[in-house]
Amino acid sequence: xxxxxxxxxxxxxxxxxxxxxxxxxxxxxxxxxxxxxxxxxxxxxxxxxxxxxxxxxxxxxxxxxxxxxxxxxxxxxxxxxxxxxxxxxxxxxxxxxxxxxxxxxxxxxxxxxxxxxxxxxxxxxxxxxxxxxxxxxxxxxxxxxxxxxxxxxxxxxxxxxxxxxxxxxxxxxxxxxxxxxxxxxxxxxxxxxxxxxxxxxxxxxxxxxxxxxxxxxxxxxxxxxxxxxxxxxxxxxxxxxxxxxxxxxxxxxxxxxxxxxxxxxxxxxxxxxxxxxxxxxxxxxxxxxxxxxxxxxxxxxxxxxxxxxxxxxxxxxxxxxxxxxxxxxxxxxxxxxxxxxxxxxxxxxxxxxxxxxxxxxxxxxxxxxxxxxxxxxxxxxxxxxxxxxxxxxxxxxxxxxxxxxxxxxxxxxxxxxxxxxxxxxxxxxxxxxxxxxxxxxxxxxxxxxxxxxxxxxx
Amino acid sequence: xxxxxxxxxxxxxxxxxxxxxxxxxxxxxxxxxxxxxxxxxxxxxxxxxxxxxxxxxxxxxxxxxxxxxxxxxxxxxxxxxxxxxxxxxxxxxxxxxxxxxxxxxxxxxxxxxxxxxxxxxxxxxxxxxxxxxxxxxxxxxxxxxxxxxxxxxxxxxxxxxxxxxxxxxxxxxxxxxxxxxxxxxxxxxxxxxxxxxxxxxxxxxxxxxxxxxxxxxxxxxxxxxxxxxxxxxxxxxxxxxxxxxxxxxxx
Numbered sequence: 001x002x003x004x005x006x007x008x009x010x011x012x013x014x015x016x017x018x019x020x021x022x023x024x025x026x027x028x029x030x031x032x033x034x035x036x037x038x039x040x041x042x043x044x045x046x047x048x049x050x051x052x053x054x055x056x057x058x059x060x061x062x063x064x065x066x067x068x069x070x071x072x073x074x075x076x077x078x079x080x081x082x083x084x085x086x087x088x089x090x091x092x093x094x095x096x097x098x099x100x101x102x103x104x105x106x107x108x109x110x111x112x113x114x115x116x117x118x119x120x121x122x123x124x125x126x127x128x129x130x131x132x133x134x135x136x137x138x139x140x141x142x143x144x145x146x147x148x149x150x151x152x153x154x155x156x157x158x159x160x161x162x163x164x165x166x167x168x169x170x171x172x173x174x175x176x177x178x179x180x181x182x183x184x185x186x187x188x189x190x191x192x193x194x195x196x197x198x199x200x201x202x203x204x205x206x207x208x209x210x211x212x213x214x215x216x217x218x219x220x221x222x223x224x225x226x227x228x229x230x231x232x233x234x235x236x237x238x239x240x241x242x243x244x245x246x247x248x249x250x251x252x253x254x255x256x257x258x259x260x261x262x263x264x265x266x267x268x269x270x271x272x273x274x275x276x277x278x279x280x281x282x283x284x285x286x287x288x289x290x291x292x293x294x295x296x297x298x299x300x301x302x303x304x305x306x307x308x309x310x311x312x313x314x315x316x317x318x319x320x321x322x323x324x325x326x327x328x329x330x331x332x333x334x335x336x337x338x339x340x341x342x343x344x345x346x347x348x349x350x351x352x353x354x355x356x357x358x359x360x361x362x363x364x365x366x367x368x369x370x371x372x373x374x375x376x377x378x379x380x381x382x383x384x385x386x387x388x389x390x391x392x393x394x395x396x397x398x399x400x401x402x403x404x405x406x407x408x409x410x411x412x413x414x415x416x417x418x419x420x421x422x423x424x425x426x427x428x429x430x431x432x433x434x435x436x437x438x439x440x441x442x443x444x445x446x447x448x449x450x451x452x453x454x455x456x457x458x
Numbered sequence: 459x460x461x462x463x464x465x466x467x468x469x470x471x472x473x474x475x476x477x478x479x480x481x482x483x484x485x486x487x488x489x490x491x492x493x494x495x496x497x498x499x500x501x502x503x504x505x506x507x508x509x510x511x512x513x514x515x516x517x518x519x520x521x522x523x524x525x526x527x528x529x530x531x532x533x534x535x536x537x538x539x540x541x542x543x544x545x546x547x548x549x550x551x552x553x554x555x556x557x558x559x560x561x562x563x564x565x566x567x568x569x570x571x572x573x574x575x576x577x578x579x580x581x582x583x584x585x586x587x588x589x590x591x592x593x594x595x596x597x598x599x600x601x602x603x604x605x606x607x608x609x610x611x612x613x614x615x616x617x618x619x620x621x622x623x624x625x626x627x628x629x630x631x632x633x634x635x636x637x638x639x640x641x642x643x644x645x646x647x648x649x650x651x652x653x654x655x656x657x658x659x660x661x662x663x664x665x666x667x668x669x670x671x672x673x674x675x676x677x678x679x680x681x682x683x684x685x686x687x688x689x690x691x692x693x694x695x696x697x698x699x700x701x702x703x704x705x706x707x708x709x
Binding site for chain 1: 508509510511531532533535536537541542544547548549550551552553558561562565566597614618
């Protein structure tokens with residue numbers, strides 16, 4: 001008997017966000033054609049507002065796009081960039097890596113690749129250089145699944161991106177240390193159109209840590225409109241982590257990231273969304289061919305007046321395939337976070353087994369976390385289900401720890417860290433784990449009074 | 459002057475008065491048993507002594523080592539040397555027993571404990587409580603059996619070396635082997651470290667392993683009888699009802 005365990009959920013009708021259509025904009029068109037089409041969309045469209053029936057709006061109407069400049073290095077008279085910004089040097093771990101590419105604003109300021117890997121055919125360079133030096137290869141994959149016309153900022157990215165990152169891992173190449181790709185915004189006035197393309201050939205095995213880091217600033221705005229695409233060929237394996245913290249500036253982040261998992265390939269993906277004034281991300285992990293498997297992990301922590309809107313898609317286009325989605329989030333201050341997780345199983349993706357869970361924790365009376373799981377299934381020999389919890393601080397656990405001598409803030413920290421720990425440990429990279437732990441501890445310390453007031457008010 | 463002095467303690471929870479004037483002294487090196495039927499206020503007393511925020515002290519005082527701690531925060535009481543072994547220890551997911559112990563020990567110290575010293579203390583406690591070493595790398599109380607939770611409580615007690623420990627129905631839900639291990643652990647801490655213990659229990663059986671010098675019977679929020687170990691035997695013979703009638707009649 002086929003196992004059909006589908007819980008469509010009440011939210012199905014309310015679902016406003018959609019998985020990307022099967023084919024992206026790239027197919028058969030040159031970069032110039034794509035840029036031209038994207039520019040047209042950009043000029044014809046307004047800044048986007050996303051609404052989910054009645055209770056959620058993500059609006060970019062406060063973004064003054066005209067006031068931002070994309071930091072292309074070509075402007076005469078403009079100071080050349082100062083290299084790798086402080087925030088990157090402060091944050092990135094001092095650790096061995098396979099390669100590192102840093103883009104500050106619109107300009108790639110550092111590219112480093114282990115020569116031994118270069119000798120084996122690994123490519124890490126700016127996407128601009130990749131189009132110049134590896135045009136045929138890049139052209140085949142560029143925007144293969146990403147669209148350019150769903151909204152103004154997606155179009156802006158496709159039309160205006162500069163710098164960018166291209167990583168190519170040839171067949172059979174196994175790399176232990178991570179490739180680090182960094183997008184940094186070092187002050188207000190920046191519109192960063194970031195573009196990463198990664199291709200993992202057959203049976204390659206590697207790690208990517210992509211960072212989005214912002215310097216703190218108080219006046220003005222900045223924008224990161226990002227597009228990320230990763231394609232894993234037959235039997236390839238990749239551990240992918242995104243770590244994003246735009247700091248205390250008014251940074252808008254509107255990004256789309258797509259990971260395509262090929263035949264018998266595997267991807268473990270963990271975005272850690274740890275700060276940004278307004279963040280709207282479409283994250284899609286697709287098993288595109290039989291035998292593909294994936295673990296889609298994620299964590300977020302919002303504070304103060306931050307607004308986070310995540311749409312995560314667990315897409316199965318072919319079966320048999322496996323999926324396992326597990327996200328955790330916490331909110332302090334007056335922040336708002338919405339996580340919509342969609343399991344979509346396309347016709348023909350038989351023998352897909354997937355599960356989505358989302359756990360959230362409210363740490364302040366004015367914070368809000370909405371979790372919306374939804375399931376769209378068009379195959380009958382599958383199992384797909386979801387679950388989750390919404391929690392507050394467990395006072396019994398706090399008293400327990402206090403009775404052992406921990407003061408209240410320490411006890412709260414233990415609980416929140418413990419809440420995230422199962423996912424942090426899955427990063428399986430000590431240096432990166434430490435960054436995440438430190439950032440979460442910092443956010444908890446900053447929200448100490450708020451959390452305290454919440455506890456005593458109940 | 460006793461280390462822990464409880465004077466005329468009245469405690470309310472949600473408008474209901476549970477303790478109605480409790481007086482009790484416990485010092486280092488002494489073992490006390492506090493017995494009473496269900497609902498007599500035993501756990502209320504245990505939680506109040508550590509400053510649980512849900513319990514409101516309406517009258518009376520708690521003094522510990524000469525300091526009035528009636529209004530102190532729970533962690534201040536712990537740092538001063540009080541300990542509560544919980545009846546129902548809560549799970550702390552994501553934190554290993556060893557890491558939690560290190561945090562708790564460091565909370566009491568100026569300088570963080572040296573790794574070597576911590577390890578040797580932990581090993582000592584592990585031997586005392588007859589637990590597997592792997593036990594300390596599991597998340598605290600997360601998925602623990604009843605017996606494992608109680609062992610973890612006593613393990614923490616051994617590591618934190620309090621002056622006075624309150625053991626809230628530590629014997630409940632334990633099979634005879636676990637009970638013996640836990641009780642012998644407490645007995646040894648009493649003998650080796652001079653631990654003072656207030657053993658709260660409904661039953662007599664833990665007192666077969668730890669001999670109390672002082673026995674107090676709590677009923678309806680008051681201590682109605684006090685004596686030595688002979689009280690336990692009497693209770694075993696006669697039951698709470700008999701004693702209730704007697705003290706009721708005498709009141």
